[in-house]
Structure formats: structure tokens, C-alpha cells
Amino acid sequence: MITRPTWTDEAPVVELIDLHKRFHRAGAWPWSPRQEVHAVAGVDLRIAPGEVVALVGQSGSGKTTVSRIVLGLEEPSAGEVRLEGQRWSGLAEAQRRAQRVHYQYVPQDAMGALDPQQSALEHIEETLKVLAGLPRAEAREKAAEMLSRLGLGSRLHALPREMSGGEQRRVTIARVLALSPRLVVADEPTSGLDPDRRESVLEALIANLPPRAACILVTHDMSEARGWCHRVLAMIAGRVIEEVDLSVSEPTHPYARVLFDPWSAPLPRGLLADQGCPYRPDCPLVTAEVAHLCATTVPSLQPLPRGPDGQRVACHALTASSSSPPPSSPPSSSPSPAPTP
Amino acid sequence: MKGRLLRWPYAAVALLAILALGWAAATAPVHLPAPEVDFAYAGPLELPPFGADHRGRPLLDYARQGAWVVALPAMVAGLLVMFMAVGGGLLACLGGGWARSAVQIASEVVGSLPRMVVILVVALLVPRDDRSLLPMAIAWALLAAPGAMDEAASVAERLGGTRFVEALRAHGFSASRIFGWHVVALNLRPVVVRQGAEVMMQVVFLEIALSYLSVVEDQPSFTHPDSMMSWADLLYQGYRSIVLDVPTTHVLALGLALISLVAVVSLSIGAAARAR
Amino acid sequence: MSEPLVVVEGLSIQAPTRLLIRDVGLIVRPRRITALVGPSGAGKSLTARASMGVLDVIPGLVAGSLRYPALGPQDWFQGVVGGGERAQRRLLEATRSLRGAYVSYSPQAASSALNPGRTIGWQLAIAIGRRVEAPASVGAEVRSLLAEVGLPARAAAALPAELSGGMAQRAALAIAIAPKPRLVIADEPETGLDPVLRRSVIELMIQVCQVHQAGLLLISHHQSTVDRIADDVVVLPAPPAGEVAA
Numbered sequence: 070m071i072t073r074p075t076w077t078d079e080a081p082v083v084e085l086i087d088l089h090k091r092f093h094r095a096g097a098w099p100w101s102p103r104q105e106v107h108a109v110a111g112v113d114l115r116i117a118p119g120e121v122v123a124l125v126g127q128s129g130s131g132k133t134t135v136s137r138i139v140l141g142l143e144e145p146s147a148g149e150v151r152l153e154g155q156r157w158s159g160l161a162e163a164q165r166r167a168q169r170v171h172y173q174y175v176p177q178d179a180m181g182a183l184d185p186q187q188s189a190l191e192h193i194e195e196t197l198k199v200l201a202g203l204p205r206a207e208a209r210e211k212a213a214e215m216l217s218r219l220g221l222g223s224r225l226h227a228l229p230r231e232m233s234g235g236e237q238r239r240v241t242i243a244r245v246l247a248l249s250p251r252l253v254v255a256d257e258p259t260s261g262l263d264p265d266r267r268e269s270v271l272e273a274l275i276a277n278l279p280p281r282a283a284c285i286l287v288t289h290d291m292s293e294a295r296g297w298c299h300r301v302l303a304m305i306a307g308r309v310i311e312e313v314d315l316s317v318s319e320p321t322h323p324y325a326r327v328l329f330d331p332w333s334a335p336l337p338r339g340l341l342a343d344q345g346c347p348y349r350p351d352c353p354l355v356t357a358e359v360a361h362l363c364a365t366t367v368p369s370l371q372p373l374p375r376g377p378d379g380q381r382v383a384c385h386a387l388t389a390s391s392s393s394p395p396p397s398s399p400p401s402s403s404p405s406p407a408p409t410p
Numbered sequence: 411m412k413g414r415l416l417r418w419p420y421a422a423v424a425l426l427a428i429l430a431l432g433w434a435a436a437t438a439p440v441h442l443p444a445p446e447v448d449f450a451y452a453g454p455l456e457l458p459p460f461g462a463d464h465r466g467r468p469l470l471d472y473a474r475q476g477a478w479v480v481a482l483p484a485m486v487a488g489l490l491v492m493f494m495a496v497g498g499g500l501l502a503c504l505g506g507g508w509a510r511s512a513v514q515i516a517s518e519v520v521g522s523l524p525r526m527v528v529i530l531v532v533a534l535l536v537p538r539d540d541r542s543l544l545p546m547a548i549a550w551a552l553l554a555a556p557g558a559m560d561e562a563a564s565v566a567e568r569l570g571g572t573r574f575v576e577a578l579r580a581h582g583f584s585a586s587r588i589f590g591w592h593v594v595a596l597n598l599r600p601v602v603v604r605q606g607a608e609v610m611m612q613v614v615f616l617e618i619a620l621s622y623l624s625v626v627e628d629q630p631s632f633t634h635p636d637s638m639m640s641w642a643d644l645l646y647q648g649y650r651s652i653v654l655d656v657p658t659t660h661v662l663a664l665g666l667a668l669i670s671l672v673a674v675v676s677l678s679i680g681a682a683a684r685a686r
Numbered sequence: 687m688s689e690p691l692v693v694v695e696g697l698s699i700q701a702p703t704r705l706l707i708r709d710v711g712l713i714v715r716p717r718r719i720t721a722l723v724g725p726s727g728a729g730k731s732l733t734a735r736a737s738m739g740v741l742d743v744i745p746g747l748v749a750g751s752l753r754y755p756a757l758g759p760q761d762w763f764q765g766v767v768g769g770g771e772r773a774q775r776r777l778l779e780a781t782r783s784l785r786g787a788y789v790s791y792s793p794q795a796a797s798s799a800l801n802p803g804r805t806i807g808w809q810l811a812i813a814i815g816r817r818v819e820a821p822a823s824v825g826a827e828v829r830s831l832l833a834e835v836g837l838p839a840r841a842a843a844a845l846p847a848e849l850s851g852g853m854a855q856r857a858a859l860a861i862a863i864a865p866k867p868r869l870v871i872a873d874e875p876e877t878g879l880d881p882v883l884r885r886s887v888i889e890l891m892i893q894v895c896q897v898h899q900a901g902l903l904l905i906s907h908h909q910s911t912v913d914r915i916a917d918d919v920v921v922l923p924a925p926p927a928g929e930v931a932a
Contacts, residue, residue: 127880127882127883128850128880140580142576142580162579166582166584167582169580169581169582170582173580173581173582174577174580174581176573176576176577176580178570178573178577180570181569181570181573181574181577182570182573182574182577182578184569184574184592184596184597185568185569185597185685185686186596186597186685186686187596196581199583199587200581200582200583228686241577244581245581248582260878261878263726263907264726264907264908265725265726266726289880289881290880290881291881292881292910327881327882328880328881328882329881330881330910331881331882331884331885331910332885332910332911332914336882336885336886336889337882339882
């Protein structure tokens with residue numbers, strides 16, 4: 070389990086305030102009407118210094134869009150992003166560029182972020198010379214040291230095409246960590262890797278984060294996020310439906326449980342409702358007393374009535390005062406029982 | 411850093427050869443010297459460095475005049491193609507799929523044009539008094555450009571295109587660093603320089619071919635004033651040594667050597683700028 | 687029909703520099719699921735291919751026996767053990783007719799299973815052509831296979847690039863099951879899929895195998911999957927440290 074200290078009393082590194090993002094997707098034909106996709110539908114988030122937060126969801130859940138908005142790679146349609154108290158969304162790129170040193174991005178496509186004509190060492194060296202202002206000799210030395218720390222000591226002069234997927238990923242991570250950033254957003258850092266390599270890449274990233282740095286980990290595998298995050302946020306249809314600390318308790322929302330262990334609950338068919346709770350068509354918790362609420366009102370994140378601090382879930386059925394508390398034992402490796410409504 | 415942009419052995423060879431040809435072009439006489447019967451058919455040993463033609467005029471002057479005829483047009487053509495190829499590569503990084511498709515279509519359409527016919531049309535349009543290789547060289551470069559742009563665009567795409575640019579932008583690099591250094595200097599350079607060097611070589615060969623046609627037909631050349639000799643003249647006179655048993659083998663040898671030198675320059679430039 | 691579909695015993699395969707797998711055995715019975723697990727580089731794909739008669743390492747097979755009891759008692763590795771490339775090539779030819787009609791292999795990435803230049807329908811038709819008995823109507827069979835894996839009929843006209851990850855995996859399954867094999871080998875079909883898709887692909891695979899009364903050899907990294915669905919588990923040990931590409 071993660072042992073990184075956090076400073077929750079201090080000012081948050083990242084603040085997302087009622088974030089919305091709408092896309093227009095072109096229709097099948099040039100004359101077809103464009104569809105509006107509500108990719109992010111009201112996300113609020115605060116991340117303290119030192120915290121590692123996972124955004125978990127299937128493709129289309131909005132997790133990648135949120136991570137891109139945090140760093141300004143996309144602009145939100147509504148809402149605000151603040152980094153270290155300063156407004157970030159809506160700024161011109163020229164104003165943001167100088168600050169980007171502190172807020173870094175590990176892209177999903179590692180190979181596509183590397184220059185095929187530069188060796189691993191040259192990548193980090195360039196970063197340190199240009200963005201950290203170090204003189205050439207010192208930059209080279211620190212670059213070699215950074216790469217060695219991530220297990221690439223013997224691959225300093227390798228070109229990207231000569232490296233495996235895991236090695237390329239580590240180079241992008243090294244490049245980011247070399248700047249000692251205060252925020253790292255990693256977009257599916259383990260995608261495309263063998264399961265054995267996934268652990269080591271996550272470890273390379275999290276264990277080498279500067280002490281007070283916050284980290285957002287975007288992934289579709291919650292069990293993988295488990296050992297490395299303080300908090301997990303499960304998303305569906307652009308909304309966060311559960312926020313839980315997996316070292317203390319298990320997810321309670323039916324969809325979050327499926328993401329956590331797909332064999333533990335009935336498999337959703339994937340149809341989402343347009344009105345009310347998006348998960349309603351597949352939800353096993355809809356009882357007569359909450360059915361009307363579920364059909365008309367989108368549930369907001371609420372703490373569970375008798376649940377641990379910090380765990381919040383967006384479910385009418387679970388947050389009604391008559392529901393019993395979820396099991397609060399630490400998650401075990403064997404399949405978990407179905408939730409009691 | 412220099413080691414990444416240029417490979418020195420090749421660059422040195424290319425530089426030396428270019429300097430030699432450049433000196434030749436710069437010092438080319440406006441007219442050939444008067445014929446000297448004593449030196450007719452002289453070999454390189456009798457009249458260094460290259461001997462003389464059937465009327466005793468030194469072949470060195472042929473070489474220098476021929477260099478003058480091709481030097482500037484070839485360079486202009488090469489630079490024009492390089493410039494447009496860089497543009498094609500940058501478009502692929504910045505623009506969406508439409509830019510890439512447009513370049514591809516242009517490349518296919520232009521590539522299907524009968525190149526020599528277009529060149530000859532341009533040649534016929536050039537007024538008689540201003541005969542020069544330059545208009546044909548520019549036309550050749552414009553015909554070659556879409557293909558070069560397409561190749562550069564696919565290199566840019568393999569780089570990752572907009573994803574590559576976005577990742578570096580998110581990292582904090584400036585646009586000039588991303589496009590100037592990474593895209594153009596490191597990645598487009600090999601392809602663009604090779605294309606430019608190839609076009610330079612093609613323009614020289616074009617000149618020789620056009621001039622040879624004119625010499626054979628005993629017509630004034632399209633590419634240079636009558637007072638100038640082209641390297642094609644060396645080939646023509648030297649060819650007669652094979653067919654008519656005239657002692658002009660040394661002339662042929664010089665002509666072929668100059669052509670080889672141009673090929674060496676072109677290939678060396680391409681190799682000097684080669685990718686890792 | 688309770689004869690096992692494939693029995694491998696004592697399989698050892700040698701590469702130029704090291705022994706890749708040592709003394710591995712597996713059995714797959716009809717309508718049962720055998721899971722093959724182990725870390726990267728342990729030789730899972732190698733074992734799976736060997737059980738189809740495909741040996742592509744040199745010097746290769748140094749020990750082992752391969753039987754398809756449902757077809758007959760012979761040991762297919764006889765004469766191939768220690769025989770080098772020639773013998774392995776002969777085995778490849780001898781077992782060629784088995785691949786497709788008896789045992790079908792779905793490679794690790796769906797993209798390897800799918801020909802990027804041909805439509806799904808075309809590829810299904812080719813796979814159907816490998817059946818022991820040709821069907822009355824190939825078109826109807828294509829549509830029925832697509833329906834079985836939960837793809838719409840219009841997927842037959844689609845190219846692989848037009849399909850999402852989950853859909854491509856289903857298409858690869860349809861192609862694997864099209865020749866009506868008795869045994870399906872699925873090499874890490876869960877790769878790259880999120881938990882929900884993973885389970886639905888695995889469940890679909892099991893369902894399809896049940897319907898066609900086939901056995902399934904599943905290579906998987908996910909302990910939760912193996913715990914839930916496997917009838918037998920074969921565990922391959924990790925290769926010696928330092929010899930796996932990073």
C-alpha cells in the first residue's frame with residue numbers, strides 16, 4: 070500500500086470546479102446533424118500536495134478528457150481549473166508556458182512523445198538544459214543519474230526505436246521527473262505493457278515523485294491503481310460516481326465494484342440513461358422507494374451514512390439513510406460478496 | 411551536437427567537391443580562348459590539366475564554363491525543393507488530415523505529368539536572347555516539389571504528427587524548439603537535404619541532356635548562350651572518339667568524370683545529412 | 687466423447703542460448719477450460735503453439751510427447767524430438783490439416799489475427815472454408831457467426847481498422863471458431879481491454895466453446911479470470927533472471 074505522505078491541510082495543488090466539456094462529433098455524412106457529446110458533466114476535485122489520485126473508468130467515461138483539461142491541453146466548456154491557487158483554464162498558451170515546468174504530462178503514447186533522432190540521454194539532457202537552465206555538463210550528469218534511477222542505466226545511448234515499450238515509457242517518465250514537478254498527470258502509463266512490467270513502471274513513476282508533488286493517474290484498471298493511490302475516483306458518462314480510499318474500504322457503487330473486480334457483480338450491458346442516474350438501466354440497487362429519484366435526478370457525490378471519512382458515492386440508493394454501511398475491511402484478493410442493497 | 415546534424419567524412423567530401431565546382435564556375439571565361447593549332451587534340455600531359463579539343467582550346471575552360479551554366483540553377487532548384495519539402499512536413503504537423511491529403515493528391519497529379527515535355531515547353535517559351543538553364547531548373551524543381559513534400563509529410567506523420575507536438579508543448583518547449591529543432595533540424599533534415607541534393611543532380615543531368623540534343627542537331631542550345639560550352643559538348647566530342655576513331659578519348663573521360671563528380675557531391679550531401 | 691482433445695507431456699524446448707521451457711505438461715478436455723499462466727517470457731505462447739504442432743525454434747524440441755487422443759493414439763512428437771529443423775518442418779506439414787478444423791489459434795493481439803486489408807466477412811469466409819464439411823451457404827454462416835459473438839451483421843463489410851478494441855477481439859474469436867474446431871487456443875485475449883470488456887470477452891469465449899462443444903486453452907495474466915473460470919491450471923515458472931528482454 071502507498072506510504073507517501075500528504076498535506077491535506079495545505080492549499081490544494083489542483084482544484085477542479087464544476088468542470089464541463091462538450092464535444093461536437095460529426096455525423097456519418099457531411100450533411101448529418103452533429104452530435105453533442107457531454108464528455109465531462111460536472112466534475113469537482115481537490116488534490117492536496119503529495120496525493121496520488123486515480124481516475125478510473127472505461128473508454129468514453131471522461132477520465133482522459135478531465136486529465137487533459139487539468140493541464141490545459143483542452144479548454145473546458147464551463148468551470149474552472151486552478152493549479153496551486155492560480156487560475157489555469159482560459160489562460161493564453163504564452164502565459165502558461167513558463168509554468169509548465171511544474172505541471173507535467175506523461176502521455177499514453179510514449180513512442181509518439183519521443184524524438185526518434187535523440188537517444189534517451191539526449192532527451193533528458195535537453196529537458197534539463199532548456200527547461201531547467203542547467204549547464205551542459207551538469208545536465209548530462211543529472212540526466213544519466215535520473216535514467217539510472219529508473220533502471221535505464223545501460224540504455225543511455227539507445228534510440229527510441231531500439232527500446233522496448235516499457236523502456237520508452239520510462240524515458241518519458243524520467244523526462245518529466247527530472248524537472249521535479251509539483252503535479253504529474255499520467256495518461257494510462259501502463260497501457261500496452263506486459264502485466265509484469267506494469268508494476269515496475271508504476272513504481273518507477275510513483276516512487277520517484279518529488280515529496281510534495283501531486284499525481285493524477287488515469288487508468289481503466291482499478292486493481293492496478295490500488296497499491297499506488299491514496300484515492301480512487303470512478304467515472305462514468307463524464308461524472309464521478311465514487312470516491313474511495315482502497316486501503317481502507319472497497320467501492321460500494323455497483324459500477325465501481327464492477328470496475329474493481331468484474332467478476333463480483335452482474336456485468337453491465339453498457340446502456341446509459343439520458344435522464345437521472347446514468348447507470349440506472351444496469352443498476353441492481355434500484356428499489357421501489359428510490360426508483361423515482363433514480364429516474365429523474367442525477368445523484369451527487371455524498372458521504373455514505375455510516376461509511377469511512379473521505380468515501381463518497383453518487384447513488385440515491387446507497388446514500389438514503391436507510392441503507393446499511395458497506396463492508397469496511399481492507400480488500401482481499403479473493404472475490405468479494407455482492408453488495409447488500 | 412554537430413555529430414548529430416552532419417557526418418563529417420561525407421560532409422568533407424561534399425564540401426571539397428562543391429568548392430572545386432564553385433571555383434570553376436566563378437572563374438569561367440566569358441569566351442573560349444582562340445584556337446591554337448599546335449595544341450589540337452593535345453592530351454592532359456601536353457596541356458595540363460585536361461588537354462585540349464580538336465581546335466586546341468583547353469578543356470579546362472570547357473569544364474569551367476559548363477560549371478557556370480549549371481551552378482546557379484542547380485542550387486536554386488535544390489533550395490526551392492528543400493524549402494517546399496520543409497513546408498510539406500510542417501503542414502503535416504500542424505494541419506489536419508486535409509493538409510496531408512492535399513499534398514498527396516498534388517504529388518500524384520504533378521507526378522503524372524510528362525516531365526520532359528513540360529521542360530521542353532518552358533524551354534521553347536524562354537526568349538532566344540535570354541537563354542539560361544534557370545527557368546527550366548525552376549520548372550523541374552516545382553515538378554519535383556510535391557513528391558518531396560509528400561515524403562517529408564509522411565516523415566512528420568511517423569514522428570507522431572500532432573501528438574508529438576502536443577507532448578512536447580505540454581512538456582514546456584517553445585514552438586520554435588519543437589518545430590525548428592525537433593521537426594525540421596533533427597527529423598526532416600535527412601529527407602529534405604537528400605531531396606534537394608537529388609534535384610541538384612537531376613538539373614545538371616537535365617542540362618547535359620538538353621545541350622546534347624542541341625549539339626547533335628547543330629542547333630543553338632536552350633540552356634546557355636552560344637559563347638559558352640556545356641559539359642554536353644565534352645560528351646559529344648568524346649563520343650566521336652568511339653565512333654569515328656578520333657583521338658578525343660581524354661575529352662570523353664573528362665566529361666564522364668565531371669558527371670561522376672556531380673553524382674558524388676549529391677550522394678555525399680545526402681549521406682552527410684543522413685538520419686541516425 | 688470424453689477423450690482429451692490434446693495431451694502434452696514432458697515438453698522441453700531448447701533455444702540456441704538457453705532452455706526455453708522444461709518438462710511442461712498440459713491436458714485440455716472437451717468443454718473444459720485449461721488456463722496456462724506464468725510471467726512474461728515463461729514460454730506460454732511457445733507451449734500453446736507446440737501443442738498445435740508448430741515448433742519454430744532451433745534446435746527446438748528436445749523432449750516431450752504430443753497426443754490428440756480424440757483423433758488417435760499416436761505421439762506426434764515421435765521422430766521430431768532431437769530431429770532439428772527438418773523434423774520440425776515435417777511436423778508442421780503433417781499437422782497442417784489439423785489447424786483450423788481440429789485446433790484453432792487466436793493470437794495475442796486481435797490485430798495479429800485480423801488481416802488489415804480484408805473485410806471481416808471475407809476473413810470469416812476463408813476460415814469457414816477450412817471446415818471438414820462445407821456449409822450450404824457461406825453467407826448465412828458468416829451472419830450467424832457474427833451474431834454469435836455479438837457483432838452486427840454489417841460488421842461483415844467492415845475492415846479491422848474500423849472496429850474498436852472489444853469488437854476486434856470478438857471478430858478474432860469468430861474467426862477462431864469459424865472452422866468449427868474441437869479445441870480453441872486463446873492467447874491473452876484480455877490484453878488491452880478494460881475490466882468490463884475483459885469479462886464480456888471471456889464469458890463470450892466460454893459460451894461459444896460450450897455451444898460448439900469445444901475445449902478452450904486460455905493464456906491469461908489475470909488471476910481473477912483464472913480463479914473464476916478455469917477447470918485446470920498449468921503454471922509455467924519464470925525464466926532465469928536477466929534473460930528476458932526488458
